[in-house]
Structure formats: C-alpha cells, structure tokens
Amino acid sequence: MKNRSLIVYYSWVGNTEVVAKEIHRLTKFDIQKIEEKKTRKLGKVAGAAMGAVFGLKSSLKPMDFAMEGYENIFLGVQVWAGKTAPAVNKFLKEASFEDKKVWLFITKADEKIPQQVIDSITQRIEKKGGSVFDSMAITTKWDPKTNIPIEPEDVQEATHEWLQKEGFLEE
Ligand SMILES: Cc1cc2nc3c(=O)[nH]c(=O)nc-3n(C[C@H](O)[C@H](O)[C@H](O)COP(=O)(O)O)c2cc1C
Numbered sequence: 001m002k003n004r005s006l007i008v009y010y011s012w013v014g015n016t017e018v019v020a021k022e023i024h025r026l027t028k029f030d031i032q033k034i035e036e037k038k039t040r041k042l043g044k045v046a047g048a049a050m051g052a053v054f055g056l057k058s059s060l061k062p063m064d065f066a067m068e069g070y071e072n073i074f075l076g077v078q079v080w081a082g083k084t085a086p087a088v089n090k091f092l093k094e095a096s097f098e099d100k101k102v103w104l105f106i107t108k109a110d111e112k113i114p115q116q117v118i119d120s121i122t123q124r125i126e127k128k129g130g131s132v133f134d135s136m137a138i139t140t141k142w143d144p145k146t147n148i149p150i151e152p153e154d155v156q157e158a159t160h161e162w163l164q165k166e167g168f169l170e171e
Contacts, residue, residue, distance in 0.1 A: 005168070006067060009076025010034040010087045013042065014149030015107040015140045016076045022152055022159045023074055023105070027168055030070075035061040036087050042147045052080035057090035065094040072101045073130075079108035079117050092121065097130030103166060104135035105159075107150075109142040136162040 007029050011017035017033070024031045037059040040048065051058070067073060077088045084092070102125050108114050114137055122132040138158055140150045163169045 004070055005029040005072040005074065006070040007031040007074040007076065008034060008067075008091075009074075009105075010085060010091065011076070011078070012040060012048070012085070013142070013147050015138075015142075016078050016105070018150050018152055019105050019107060019138055019155050019159060020074075020076045022155050023076075023163065026160060026163055029074065032063065034063065034087050034091050037061055043144060045144045048085070049081040051086040052083040055083070055089060056086040057093055058086035060087060060090050060094075065091075066096055067100065070100070072103065073097075074103045074105060075121070076105045076107075077117070077121065078106060079110070079114045082114075082116060084117060084121065088121075092124045095128075097125050097128040100125075100130040102130050102132045104132060105162075106135060106137045107140050108137060109140060111139055113137055134162075134166055 005027065007020050007023050008031075009016050009020040011020070011033070020031060023029065077084060104118060104121060106114055106117060118135050125132055136158065138155055160169070
C-alpha cells in the first residue's frame with residue numbers, strides 16, 4: 001500500500017502543507033508539491049481571489065502529471081473565494097486520473113464544509129476516469145496580514161482519525 005499512494009498538494013500560505021506533511025509523517029507515502037512558476041507574493045489576496053473566481057489556470061513548475069504506478073492519490077487543496085486556486089485548476093486539467101482512487105484534504109477558514117469545492121473537484125476527477133473516495137476538511141485560522149500557517153498539533157488528531165477511518169493506518 002505504502003508505495004502505491006501519493007500525497008500531492010498545493011499550498012500558498014502553508015496550511016495545506018502542514019496537513020500534507022502530517023499525512024506523510026503518519027503514512028510515509030510519497031509526497032509531491034504543486035508549485036506555480038510565478039512567485040505569488042503573500043498578502044496579494046485580491047488578485048489571488050480573482051484568479052479563483054474566474055477559474056484561471058496558472059503555469060506550474062515541471063512535475064509528473066502521469067502519477068504512474070500510484071493507485072491512491074491524496075490531493076491537498078484549499079478554498080479560495082469559494083472555489084479552487086489557479087494552481088489546482090491547472091493540476092486538475094493536466095493530471096491523469098484514469099483508475100485513480102482519490103482522497104481529498106481541504107483547508108479553509110470558514111467553519112462550514114466546502115461542499116461546492118468538493119463537488120467541483122470530484123466532477124473534474126470523475127471526468128478523467130478517477131473516483132473520489134472521501135474528503136477531510138480542516139478549518140484554519142487565517143489572517144491575511146500575518147500569513148502564519150497552523151501548527152502540526154492543530155491537525156494531528158483529525159488527520160490521524162481520518163486516515164484510520166479510511167484504513168490507511170495500522171491499529
Ligand atoms: C485568496 C484567498 C481566498 C480565500 N477564500 C476563502 C473562502 O472563500 N472560504 C474559506 O473558508 N476560506 C478562504 N480562504 C482561506 C484559505 O482557504 C485558508 O487559509 C487555507 O488554509 C489556505 O491554504 P494554504 O495555507 O495551504 O495556502 C481564502 C484564502 C485566500 C488566500
């Protein structure tokens with residue numbers, strides 16, 4: 001199971017990265033970061049939100065979109081203006097999801113479950129032959145002035161519980 005699962009994530013402020021690294025710490029699954037080619041300056045929130053609202057796709061640094069050899073994909077994303085970030089839009093367009101089983105982990109500032117984002121990602125993955133098995137959404141504290149990511153301790157319990165429920169951890 002270990003070598004057949006990949007954690008792939010995008011993170012601007014660092015919250016989703018904290019969750020991705022926690023999943024990696026618990027499972028030792030391979031881990032890969034989605035990175036934009038351009039430098040996105042922290043705090044430039046309006047431009048970022050606009051990109052999400054209009055469904056833009058940004059250029060990414062070279063990465064393997066084939067995900068060959070992996071059966072399970074843990075995809076880490078966040079909510080931007082009720083939608084997905086341009087880097088995530090690009091990844092979902094380019095990546096090959098044929099026969100992949102996908103688990104979504106999502107960070108966001110709102111308390112409510114980001115159902116719209118879950119549905120929109122699920123649709124895009126299903127169109128490409130993949131299936132979304134489950135999702136976990138974690139609420140973060142977000143201050144666009146300081147941009148300090150959450151602490152690993154803030155996500156440990158939820159992440160552990162989720163991985164165990166989904167059968168990725170030994171008892
Ligand atoms: C441009 C922008 C727009 C956001 N819009 C929302 C939103 O509509 N709803 C929400 O719950 N959180 C929103 N957030 C908060 C982020 O989803 C949250 O801080 C997330 O953990 C950021 O992920 P990251 O640290 O991995 O980049 C927004 C953050 C940014 C930067």
